[in-house]
Amino acid sequence: MAPAAGLMQRIRIAARVRPGLPGEIDDGGIEAWQAANISSTDEEPFISIPTPSSSSTAASVNTTARWKFRFNSAWGPETRQADVFVRDVAPLVGVALNGMTATILAYGVTSSGKTHTMQGGEGELRGVIPRVVETLFEDKPEGARVQLSYMEIYKDEVYDLLDEGANSKGKAFKLPVREDGNGVVFVAGLRRVPLEDVSHFEDMYSQATLQRSVGATNLNRASSRSHAILTLEVEGPGIGEDPEGGLGKIVLVDLAGSENNKLTGNDASRLAESAAINKSLSVLGQVVRDLNAGKHRIPYRNSKLTRILQDALGGRSAGLLICNVAPGLKWRKDTLNTLNFATAVKDVENRVAVNERRVEDDEPPKRKGRASLIPAARPSIGGGRPSVGGGGAGTARGKRRTSTVGPGVLAEVAGGVAKKPRTSVVAPGPYAIRGKGGSGRQSVGGAGSGRQSVGGNRKSIVGPWRHHEDHGEDIDARIAKAVEAEVERRMREKAAEPVVEETKEDLASRLRALEQKFAQGDSSTNTPDVSFNTTAKNVSFGAASSPLVSTKPPFDADASFQAAGGPSTPSRTAPATPGNEMTPTMRKKTGRAYVALARKAAGTGDLQTALDLYRRAEAYVKGNVKLRERILDVEYALEHGRPIVGSPAKVKKIKVRVLSEKENGVSAVEEQGVKQVSEEPGVKEAEESVDVVMGE
Numbered sequence: 001m002a003p004a005a006g007l008m009q010r011i012r013i014a015a016r017v018r019p020g021l022p023g024e025i026d027d028g029g030i031e032a033w034q035a036a037n038i039s040s041t042d043e044e045p046f047i048s049i050p051t052p053s054s055s056s057t058a059a060s061v062n063t064t065a066r067w068k069f070r071f072n073s074a075w076g077p078e079t080r081q082a083d084v085f086v087r088d089v090a091p092l093v094g095v096a097l098n099g100m101t102a103t104i105l106a107y108g109v110t111s112s113g114k115t116h117t118m119q120g121g122e123g124e125l126r127g128v129i130p131r132v133v134e135t136l137f138e139d140k141p142e143g144a145r146v147q148l149s150y151m152e153i154y155k156d157e158v159y160d161l162l163d164e165g166a167n168s169k170g171k172a173f174k175l176p177v178r179e180d181g182n183g184v185v186f187v188a189g190l191r192r193v194p195l196e197d198v199s200h201f202e203d204m205y206s207q208a209t210l211q212r213s214v215g216a217t218n219l220n221r222a223s224s225r226s227h228a229i230l231t232l233e234v235e236g237p238g239i240g241e242d243p244e245g246g247l248g249k250i251v252l253v254d255l256a257g258s259e260n261n262k263l264t265g266n267d268a269s270r271l272a273e274s275a276a277i278n279k280s281l282s283v284l285g286q287v288v289r290d291l292n293a294g295k296h297r298i299p300y301r302n303s304k305l306t307r308i309l310q311d312a313l314g315g316r317s318a319g320l321l322i323c324n325v326a327p328g329l330k331w332r333k334d335t336l337n338t339l340n341f342a343t344a345v346k347d348v349e350n351r352v353a354v355n356e357r358r359v360e361d362d363e364p365p366k367r368k369g370r371a372s373l374i375p376a377a378r379p380s381i382g383g384g385r386p387s388v389g390g391g392g393a394g395t396a397r398g399k400r401r402t403s404t405v406g407p408g409v410l411a412e413v414a415g416g417v418a419k420k421p422r423t424s425v426v427a428p429g430p431y432a433i434r435g436k437g438g439s440g441r442q443s444v445g446g447a448g449s450g451r452q453s454v455g456g457n458r459k460s461i462v463g464p465w466r467h468h469e470d471h472g473e474d475i476d477a478r479i480a481k482a483v484e485a486e487v488e489r490r491m492r493e494k495a496a497e498p499v500v501e502e503t504k505e506d507l508a509s510r511l512r513a514l515e516q517k518f519a520q521g522d523s524s525t526n527t528p529d530v531s532f533n534t535t536a537k538n539v540s541f542g543a544a545s546s547p548l549v550s551t552k553p554p555f556d557a558d559a560s561f562q563a564a565g566g567p568s569t570p571s572r573t574a575p576a577t578p579g580n581e582m583t584p585t586m587r588k589k590t591g592r593a594y595v596a597l598a599r600k601a602a603g604t605g606d607l608q609t610a611l612d613l614y615r616r617a618e619a620y621v622k623g624n625v626k627l628r629e630r631i632l633d634v635e636y637a638l639e640h641g642r643p644i645v646g647s648p649a650k651v652k653k654i655k656v657r658v659l660s661e662k663e664n665g666v667s668a669v670e671e672q673g674v675k676q677v678s679e680e681p682g683v684k685e686a687e688e689s690v691d692v693v694m695g696e
């Protein structure tokens, strides 16, 4: 494997204690300390919190017995928005202007100040997001373009906050999270809107923010119940090292709060939301723990949040976590959890690297905005960590040129503030600041000082973008549309179907039929089998007959499979020139068809056939890291006479009804709900939930 490019860089942590709110008791429970002008001789900034014995009541606080949590910054309640921006955030604008990706996450419990920090209010109270946009426009080189995408993840579904469109039922479109042949994760159909200037952004942002799912809780009347991910891309000449232009990104994440349901007095629907929020945040915690433990497989796939943020967690993005905490002892437990999480994140290392340039001919068209891609790094073969070989921080479709980052100003990174503006586009360090005065300058933080007229930039926005707008929709947009239409059609069909309850015998015979079908070499279906455990018994069955499980792509993959010479009975030799005559899409689909067959073979225990089929698939989808991992797994299993670990089943969640058989043959529903089919990290999520009725 080629040596990985980029520099190892830990995620920086800034902790912020918000002021007390009206009606809150000021018990001075949580304190922040940092030197006014931090130098290497100063004590590291810290947040302190009373130890358990001393904190049972506000009155019993013993300020001498406190735990200290040390971070890169520790901001107290008096802190101005500008202070946080100048010290912690502005250097990351420089990162983007140098052609890299920076991710800033606000973490904390409900009403701890995440939205205040990220979004803020008017004037001096402007938060990180508006200030980043202002600085980007102020500092970007002439001719560089800025684009915006904005999504929310609500109950583990992704929605486009820049898209007001709705489906036939008047509901917002759910966007699928996909992975391209190179393992790059993207959100299919997400809009990417070219921004003309700061006020254009403000219009888009305020409109989009209204769309965000907010609900009233007892804690915070505008408590956000979703994770919001706003991405700014800056692209064009003068960005990064490439004289022809590079691509920088800033990903700004306002995470939903991890609710304490007792305190929020949640009703049933709020509890369901809380469960989804808590789940994604707990997966986030697990990802961090596993990264720190050097685990082989990282469970990015267990939630859409971590999937989408893969690049920020052990990937190739520079990172900043702003952990927000409330000041009072009432929040002590939540605050401890937040500080412990932040302490764990402190140890996560990313390999920060220059993004590869998007080649314009490959740029997805912007028309109707449904073809934008949100990237995450691909996982490496060895560790499940994102690799940095290329493509990880870019779009899935753009061609990439590999590029490395020199050591540059890493020392400045550690200090947190990049002081010198960069004057050359070559040999940058990850946090070097370029442009007019650099982002680290003091004026950034001043009241409205980051604003400037950017009318002159308007003209530079035209050109390639317009050019692409004139082309029709690209393949991703068409696939996304076709998938949406197909899912809707199936949902309608499904809703019209009477529920058929199957007994154990029915299921067993369905499984036998499927096995037989496969044993006869029937390749007419490329649907993988599904197996899972109920709480009481192991029941395994093929899900191919379920109308919603089909993984058949919207276009005719079978046709391309045949065109590739795909055999109905697997042969053990790969085609001599596999897929040379095909388009990339056909190759991908053919590869998928082989993978589906390989899964079936593996499911029957025929590992040799499975291996041959996986290898055959690889001939069509070269460079697919997950597939390579799978091949290595199967090779290992064959060599050591072991079963393969983990089912490669494609379905993750299934709606299940567990029936109990009664003596007279009538079944009664015992349990109902969504079951997790597999926690296996390699398992792909189904695009849809599946109704399966199963018997005991």
Ligand SMILES: Nc1ncnc2c1ncn2[C@@H]1O[C@H](COP(=O)(O)OP(=O)(O)OP(=O)(O)O)[C@@H](O)[C@H]1O
Binding pocket: 017, 018, 019, 021, 077, 108, 109, 110, 111, 112, 113, 114, 115, 116, 117, 220, 222, 223, 224, 225, 255, 256, 257, 324
């Ligand atoms: N640093 C601060 N200065 C002044 N007010 C603040 C500060 N931080 C938070 N607040 C206020 O505290 C309240 C809760 O903050 P905010 O809405 O930002 O919390 P949150 O963590 O985003 O909550 P949720 O997860 O529910 O959205 C708001 O009224 C906000 O204006």
